[in-house]
Amino acid sequence: MQTPDIGSFIKDLRENAKISLRQLAEQAGVSNAYISQIERGLRKPSAEVLASIASALRVSTPAMYLRAGLLGTDDTHGVLAAIAADAELTLAQKQSLTQIYETFRRENAREAAGTDGVPVEEKP
């Protein structure tokens, strides 16, 4: 596994924030016992719990996922992730953009020829 351990990452963040196990548990909405087990690597938290903890620790969800090994590297261009995490788009807009982008990518991969009818605008 690429993740050395997500527990010590969370623990570092928690101690850096100078809050106790129970305080973090309360803010994240999970039990204190579970936080303890997560920090020592005894349990592997789900994505939902991971996101809650990230929110409580003022860390972005993608950052936590990346650390947990849930977000990989080579399967995508950066564009999609940027879309997914952009705070200035609504969820519907994200899904539309994402789906369009994926459709384009699939078609490109299938045909592999440059006959492209719809130009793709690059957004800085």
Added chain:
Amino acid sequence: MQTPDIGSFIKDLRENAKISLRQLAEQAGVSNAYISQIERGLRKPSAEVLASIASALRVSTPAMYLRAGLLGTDDTHGVLAAIAADAELTLAQKQSLTQIYETFRRENAREAAGTDGVPVEEKP
């Protein structure tokens, strides 16, 4: 939940790719029965399984997470997600950049103490 169902999304992608349940299961490395249950909304797949299915269906992991409701809206600027998904950075570089960025953001939030949702207790 904002996601009506992740199952029909997967099913649509699978039928669009014209592959069977078992083919998708094999490529994703999960059981065929489980794919069936997921597509009908009987089970909620974990992030790992979701990522495997996404890979098998040639869809990016963030796109799948977004569709499953695991990736939210208000968590960050697009910067971090872009870092996470950038194929030209090593994992270690991503983590370093991410951590630095998060640290900056935390310090900004701490010093610009004004319109804040959750107060941070400071011990004098």
Added chain:
DNA sequence: CCATTCTGCTTGCAATTGTTAACACGGCGC
């Protein structure tokens, strides 16, 4: 000295994930 109140840790327990069987239905060849 004892009570209180922190800290984190351990122990059962319910709910869920994900698998390995099977199952029913349908098409095609003998």
Added chain:
DNA sequence: GCGCCGTGTTAACAATTGCAAGCAGAATGG
């Protein structure tokens, strides 16, 4: 008719998540 492979579905099962409740130890104060 009978097999054989294909589709998706269901049932029983082991493994895991996540929680409520209680544990020991240290600090503080009556």
